[in-house]
Amino acid sequence: MPADIVVDALYKFFKKGRPGEVRAVDGVSFQIEKGELFGLLGPNGAGKTTLIKCISTLLIPDAGSIRVAGFDVNKDPLKVRQQIGVLTGGERSLYWKLTPIENLRYFAALYGVPRNQVKERIDYLLSLMELKDKAHTRVEKLSSGMKQKLSIARVLVHNPPILLVDEPTIGLDPYFAQFVRNFIKHELNQRLGKTILLTTHYMDEADALCDRVAFMNQGRIDALDTPTRLKRSIIKKEILEIKCLGELQKEEFPALENLLSLNITRLDGFTYIRMGTDNPERLLSRVIDFIQHRVKVYSVQVTSPSLEDVFVYLTGASLRQGGDDA
Amino acid sequence: MSKIAHYLRAINAENMKEWRIEWKYKPDFIRQFLEPFVYLFPYFLYGYALLGGRYSSHLKSITGVDDMVAYTFIGYLIMGFLNTACWAMGSSLRKEQWYGTLEAIFVAPVPRWVYVAGMALHSTCHQGLIMVFQAFLITTVFALVFKTTGIFLVLLIVVLMLMGLYGLGIMVAGFTIGMKQWWVISEALSTLITVVTPIAYPLAVLPIFLQKAALFLPTTYGIIGVRHFLLGEKLAISLPLIIFRLIVILVVWLTVGFALFIFMDRYGRKKGILSLY
Incomplete structure (x- = not known):
């Protein structure tokens, strides 16, 4: 069975060849199998978000290739986008002046969900995310956790087989963070069989959720294995x-x-x-x-040792370094 | 679903979404209908001051129309569509950035020009509605009478002019991807076109070099064509030539606009510019 995501010798630099050049992604290669929950771990600035943006066609890499569900991101960006759902942390990926139903209808049209399936799909997603009673409330009046739930519904509106999830619990209170983690693991990955690429700098989150994790630091992948094997490596x-x-x-x-x-x-x-x-x-x-x-x-x-200790041991970096992610 | 049907549906979804958001800001929605009058009256007052009244024999001798109010109003009405191109279409992507939704929509499986086209549809409907409101009010207050015999040709000319302006709009939208201060381009283009287009004056009063420049603008042909049919302005250019030039301009402007937009989109994704603004 072919892998769902294949990243091969990928490079992405900013300010290339100029003072202050940033090697955001520096020769990264990995594969994610169908149905796998794969974690990309690293501190802020490690290059995780840049990598997600390259995979989701928001950025064009300088070198290397990415294939998603068999499609090349450079040659078939529209086909790639049909196969993926991209969830980012934070709340601003929705129209706050619109209601959840209006938001979901809009995204359903963008993703070409057949008209006769839109209502049923939206009803299902709102029930799934326990937002039925907020269906006609403006997004700006929802709590942070509810907004993130609605963002998840938005990402699932076209039922994509592959999900790119970037720091999904950032800024959420512990209750909603736990809800999101459980939902990703049990509903999306285990029940619905979605292939998931998750980036986080919370080691516990990665340890609890991921089948395999890659440690990313300064644009490079320093280690890649299951959490158990990585911990055993410094037993x-x-x-x-x-x-x-x-x-x-x-x-x-x-x-x-x-x-x-x-x-x-x-x-x-x-x-x-x-x-x-x-x-x-x-x-x-x-x-x-x-x-x-x-x-x-x-x-x-x-x-x-925890997974975070393994990260520190293998990369020499701390996960709690400051700065924005590249 | 075919690709075209999918894109058309996305364009309409963009249009409807903008209506819904605009409607949530009611005072601003009302302001947009009233503001055009504020900008229109200085034209009238200036005309009254210079002519000593509403009618001018000199204007009649060079254009065939003696009513300054009717003459100016048509020009002003048509120029409203320039704002559609330079500002509404041009700012469509930057607006998504302000909402925080740009990346969320950019990962949807439709080309990026679809969002600009959706905004073009929305702002054209919006501008059309404002025009109807303005036309009703001004024709009532000033008792204007327009000829209606060439109404289909008027519509044809307006549609051709709009298509040309859409080329300009998509070009400006391209600049918003690559330039932080895109409005400098937008401001410069809209100001230059407004000055060169014969809104409140006939083409003949412009200096020769500006008259030549005006011949490259769809708004020039739009205004003189519409004024000819609605008011009976004398045509310095024959009607078939007006339509031919409008078609040439729309092909050139749309081609250049799309090419620049696609180039800037690629440039923006290569440099990672969108995240910076």
């Missing part, structure tokens, strides 16, 4: 996590023996130092020597 490593109060930068950290990877994040006023190591006891004493006059240590624990 002999453990994670030493120190929770402390005070500021600490990654750049200040010295190169210590037994320190294999380092990730520093801030959450709720605390600084979390997560270190990959093959010997947590030995590393701990050295780290304490270094940090004791800089921060106040709150707690120390040794854990198994």
